Amino acid sequence: MGAIKRFLGSYSDNFAAALILWPLVSLLLTLPILAYLYHRDGRLRFGSFVGTYLAVLYVLGLGCFTLYPLPSGDTGLGITYGVPANFNPLAFVGDIQKDGLKAVFQLLFNLVFFVPLGFIAGRLLRWSLLPAVLLGCATSVLIESAQFTGFFGLYPYAYRCCDVDDAIANTLGAALGWLCTWLLARVAPPGQLADAEPTDRPGFVRRCVALWIDLMIVGFATVVPYGVVALGLEATDAAALQLPGLTAAQTSEAVMGFCGLAALVLVELVIPWLRDGSTPGGSFVRMTFETHPRTFWCRVLFYIARSATLVVALWVWPWLIPLLLIFYLVKREMPYDLIP
Numbered sequence: 001m002g003a004i005k006r007f008l009g010s011y012s013d014n015f016a017a018a019l020i021l022w023p024l025v026s027l028l029l030t031l032p033i034l035a036y037l038y039h040r041d042g043r044l045r046f047g048s049f050v051g052t053y054l055a056v057l058y059v060l061g062l063g064c065f066t067l068y069p070l071p072s073g074d075t076g077l078g079i080t081y082g083v084p085a086n087f088n089p090l091a092f093v094g095d096i097q098k099d100g101l102k103a104v105f106q107l108l109f110n111l112v113f114f115v116p117l118g119f120i121a122g123r124l125l126r127w128s129l130l131p132a133v134l135l136g137c138a139t140s141v142l143i144e145s146a147q148f149t150g151f152f153g154l155y156p157y158a159y160r161c162c163d164v165d166d167a168i169a170n171t172l173g174a175a176l177g178w179l180c181t182w183l184l185a186r187v188a189p190p191g192q193l194a195d196a197e198p199t200d201r202p203g204f205v206r207r208c209v210a211l212w213i214d215l216m217i218v219g220f221a222t223v224v225p226y227g228v229v230a231l232g233l234e235a236t237d238a239a240a241l242q243l244p245g246l247t248a249a250q251t252s253e254a255v256m257g258f259c260g261l262a263a264l265v266l267v268e269l270v271i272p273w274l275r276d277g278s279t280p281g282g283s284f285v286r287m288t289f290e291t292h293p294r295t296f297w298c299r300v301l302f303y304i305a306r307s308a309t310l311v312v313a314l315w316v317w318p319w320l321i322p323l324l325l326i327f328y329l330v331k332r333e334m335p336y337d338l339i340p
Contacts, residue, residue: 029056051124058116065113066143067151067160085148085162092165110169111176114140118177123185129178136174140167184209184285198278202287204328210289211310213281214267221263226255268307291337298340305336 033052095103114136121132146152148162183205202210229241243251272279277290294302313320327335 029059055116055120055124058120062113062117062139062143067146085158087164089164089168091163095165107165107169110166111173114170114173115177115180118174119180120177121174122178122181127178129175129182132178133171133175136177137167137171139174140170143170180209180212198282198286198288200277200288200291202282202285202289204325206285206287207289207334210279210281210285210287213284214279215314217280218260218263218267222256222260225259226252229255268310269303273303291333294340302336302339305339306334309334309336 030052033055092103092107095106117136117139118132121127121135122129127135144162144164144167147160148158150158186205199206226241241251241255242248243254246254267279267281272282272289275283275288277288279289282288289306290299290302309320309324313324324334
């Protein structure tokens with residue numbers, strides 16, 4: 001967790017820029033996209049509006065994270081500090097041997113960062129695999145070229161390190177994002193979600209898609225509240241947020257941890273309890289994880305067992321995930337579904 005926070009900490013200014021520009025750029029880009037979707041589908045649903053707005057946020061964040069902050073002055077090595085461009089696709093092997101977990105996380109971050117782009121291309125634009133992958137590749141090459149050429153000649157030096165490994169990881173991430181849309185389409189074809197009745201017998205893929213959406217919401221709720229507060233303090237030239245007895249870094253970790261825990265409880269316990277087992281992600285794919293009605297105390301036990309299973313599988317023993325898949329393939333239900 002500390003390595004992740006240190007890595008993301010270097011992008012605080014970029015995130016602040018995204019928050020500042022988001023409303024304006026959303027006004028400029030969301031409405032034309034909604035007009036296109038209305039022309040294509042003949043109607044607009046609330047989910048289309050939300051999905052488009054989040055897509056605009058992602059595209060804006062993509063630009064800010066990869067190109068901002070722009071350098072100042074007209075001489076020097078820029079923020080690469082003399083690190084040369086890398087055109088060796090196998091250089092990541094040496095980086096991992098040298099830097100260990102930091103290099104692995106850097107590689108995974110570049111992959112995961114482009115997953116939403118592939119998802120947007122496949123789900124929102126309904127492109128096939130090849131155009132979606134080409135979009136990811138072209139976008140990454142454009143970004144790397146901008147970094148290598150000093151934003152296409154705007155600056156007299158490369159102000160960030162151009163890396164072919166980044167482009168490869170970005171392209172693979174876009175392909176993985178498109179694969180997610182393909183899996184989602186198998187359980188919930190585009191245009192049919194809103195008309196379908198929620199199922200209480202969801203398949204393993206639908207469960208995973210719902211959980212993925214829920215965890216994205218939790219992650220967003222973990223980072224954004226603290227980011228907004230930090231942005232406000234920075235805008236007013238105030239000191240960094242610091243709780244009594246804690247350093248600024250410990251405060252940020254404590255606040256983000258509390259926000260993440262609160263969001264997890266809300267998304268996986270409170271909302272489904274009030275909505276008959278439908279989490280926000282479950283509502284999106286039209287499913288409930290409550291397979292049958294239960295008495296009050298059996299329902300409490302069911303929610304405790306499900307929550308404990310998620311926490312253990314995602315944060316304690318990841319090897320439990322393939323065991324759960326095997327269990328589902330045999331029983332066609334999850335272990336906590338056995339609670340009467």
